[in-house]
Amino acid sequence: MDTLLQQLINGITLGAVYALVALGYTMVYGIIGLINFAHGEVVMIGTMVAFTVIVSLAGSAMAPLMILGIGVAVSVVVCMVLGWALERVAYRPLRHAPRLTPLITAIGMSIVLQNVAMIIWGRNYITFPPMIGKHIYEFGGASFTNVQIAIVTLAALMMLGLIYLVHRTRIGMAMRATAQNQHVAALMGVDIDRVIAMAFIIGSALGAVAGCMVGSYYEIAHYQMGFMLGLKAFTAAVLGGIGNLAGAMAGGLLLGVIEALGAGYIGDLTGDFLGSHYQDIFAFIVLIIVLMFRPSGLFGERTGDRA
Amino acid sequence: MSEQPLLLEAHEVAKHFGGVKALQDVSLTIRRGEIYGLIGPNGAGKTTFFNCLTGLYKNESGHFVFDGVRLEADAPHKAAAVGIARTFQNIRLFGNMTAIENVMVGRHLRTRAGVLGAITRNAATRAEEAAITRRAEELLHYVGIHERAHDYAKHLSYGDQRRLEIARALATEPKLLALDEPAAGMNGTETEALRVLVEGICRDGVTVLLIEHDVKLVMGLCRRVAVFDYGEKICEDVPAVVQKDPRVIEAYLGGSVA
Numbered sequence: 179m180d181t182l183l184q185q186l187i188n189g190i191t192l193g194a195v196y197a198l199v200a201l202g203y204t205m206v207y208g209i210i211g212l213i214n215f216a217h218g219e220v221v222m223i224g225t226m227v228a229f230t231v232i233v234s235l236a237g238s239a240m241a242p243l244m245i246l247g248i249g250v251a252v253s254v255v256v257c258m259v260l261g262w263a264l265e266r267v268a269y270r271p272l273r274h275a276p277r278l279t280p281l282i283t284a285i286g287m288s289i290v291l292q293n294v295a296m297i298i299w300g301r302n303y304i305t306f307p308p309m310i311g312k313h314i315y316e317f318g319g320a321s322f323t324n325v326q327i328a329i330v331t332l333a334a335l336m337m338l339g340l341i342y343l344v345h346r347t348r349i350g351m352a353m354r355a356t357a358q359n360q361h362v363a364a365l366m367g368v369d370i371d372r373v374i375a376m377a378f379i380i381g382s383a384l385g386a387v388a389g390c391m392v393g394s395y396y397e398i399a400h401y402q403m404g405f406m407l408g409l410k411a412f413t414a415a416v417l418g419g420i421g422n423l424a425g426a427m428a429g430g431l432l433l434g435v436i437e438a439l440g441a442g443y444i445g446d447l448t449g450d451f452l453g454s455h456y457q458d459i460f461a462f463i464v465l466i467i468v469l470m471f472r473p474s475g476l477f478g479e480r481t482g483d484r485a
Numbered sequence: 486m487s488e489q490p491l492l493l494e495a496h497e498v499a500k501h502f503g504g505v506k507a508l509q510d511v512s513l514t515i516r517r518g519e520i521y522g523l524i525g526p527n528g529a530g531k532t533t534f535f536n537c538l539t540g541l542y543k544n545e546s547g548h549f550v551f552d553g554v555r556l557e558a559d560a561p562h563k564a565a566a567v568g569i570a571r572t573f574q575n576i577r578l579f580g581n582m583t584a585i586e587n588v589m590v591g592r593h594l595r596t597r598a599g600v601l602g603a604i605t606r607n608a609a610t611r612a613e614e615a616a617i618t619r620r621a622e623e624l625l626h627y628v629g630i631h632e633r634a635h636d637y638a639k640h641l642s643y644g645d646q647r648r649l650e651i652a653r654a655l656a657t658e659p660k661l662l663a664l665d666e667p668a669a670g671m672n673g674t675e676t677e678a679l680r681v682l683v684e685g686i687c688r689d690g691v692t693v694l695l696i697e698h699d700v701k702l703v704m705g706l707c708r709r710v711a712v713f714d715y716g717e718k719i720c721e722d723v724p725a726v727v728q729k730d731p732r733v734i735e736a737y738l739g740g741s742v743a
């Protein structure tokens with residue numbers, strides 16, 4: 179089996195998910211300069227809600243794909259409400275507080291959401307029921323599944339939709355204006371509170387879909403899964419240049435590929451001293467390197483431009 | 486001279502920054518259809534007055550009545566919604582958006598389509614977007630920079646950026662356009678073009694409140710002028726009278742021994 183090709187395919191799948199989650203971080207950061215550390219937990223809640231819906235519908239006569247669709251739809255709606263509520267309850271009252279305050283609040287919200295999830299869904303790993311009959315395709319010595327194709331295609335469509343929304347529509351234009359200068363945008367009649375809420379809502383919707391993808395791909399879920407996923411997506415956003423949409427997409431894909439290649443070759447590189455379960459270290463090696471040599475990220479503007 | 490109805494009334498507006506009294510019980514009235522000048526030495530409180538009016542600052546006491554309704558400008562977008570638009574002393578465009586996009590943001594207030602419309606692309610949304618684009622093009626034409634419509638705002642020349650700020654403000658369909666030192670840094674030709682533009686805006690039915698240091702421009706354009714000094718309105722009259730007022734001369738030239 180061709181390791182390089184195989185790991186590229188796995189990396190792109192993983193990267194597509196990272197990119198969707200990273201967009202949630204970067205949209206919020208771009209507009210209010212807050213790193214919403216609770217975003218990983220929103221994604222986790224998305225997975226859990228989809229799980230509950232799918233399990234409770236599994237006995238019905240509906241087609242599996244239909245059940246999956248309903249699960250994703252419910253999870254998207256729940257996460258949108260959750261994202262909106264987070265902003266309203268936890269961040270809006272701190273809009274004018276020093277920057278460290280909302281950051282710590284975000285970490286607090288993350289802990290709260292994890293514990294709520296633990297109470298509802300328990301502390302054990304949950305098996306995410308596979309709703310798509312898996313087909314495996316062979317290509318040049320590597321294999322991939324229809325689930326992977328669905329993940330990458332859906333992620334690409336959603337990212338195109340987001341780009342369209344941000345660059346071509348009225349609300350997107352208001353978002354970009356707000357990101358550049360909140361006060362001036364407000365004076366031009368843009369309702370800042372609404373735009374900020376919208377960034378959270380859209381980011382959470384993307385996160386919910388990403389959560390369903392993770393569930394379908396790994397077929398397991400856990401109340402702490404959002405933590406590592408969130409950190410990695412955050413790394414992807416920083417890698418691409420936080421605040422930059424294209425950067426989050428590119429950063430997500432790149433990070434996924436780096437991680438998959440790292441996991442594929444780490445055994446060979448270290449003489450089997452370290453195994454593929456060390457794949458997590460690559461994301462953080464990347465984060466450290468980016469912060470040392472190019473803190474503004476691949477697509478980030480020089481910080482002077484933002485001031 | 487027929488008396489037009491009042492558009493803006495400021496009633497004893499006061500704003501302090503710590504011990505500094507930036508505005509001390511300033512009252513003034515602006516009539517519909519006039520060009521009203523606001524002059525005074527640096528630090529006299531002119532821009533603070535603008536900031537209170539547009540909801541960027543909260544004044545400690547006093548209030549504004551705009552078009553007969555008491556202004557509760559606790560959020561800047563509400564000031565824009567009732568019909569007050571402004572430009573800035575130091576230009577504040579959305580630099581990373583094109584000229585036409587800057588103007589389209591100004592249209593935000595007067596349009597409706599939400600996310601749902603953006604996703605479904607229904608006929609109403611498409612028609613509205615077309616109307617926004619058309620109106621933005623008209624406004625760029627109006628201020629004379631339509632040829633630069635698709636250039637990034639940050640790449641426009643200084644004079645064009647000032648014009649773009651005016652176009653963006655007009656896009657909100659204001660009843661009152663507040664211009665904060667629009668002629669700052671302009672040469673004679675540019676200032677003359679600006680004078681023609683502001684006159685045209687007024688003729689088209691928008692009341693103009695003008696902060697300006699260029700005394701010649703203010704005296705030529707404005708029907709009435711208020712003079713601020715140390716946060717107080719020291720004088721308000723037609724330009725010819727204001728120019729001869731001893732308090733104004735003292736404010737500008739320093740304490741006279743006369």
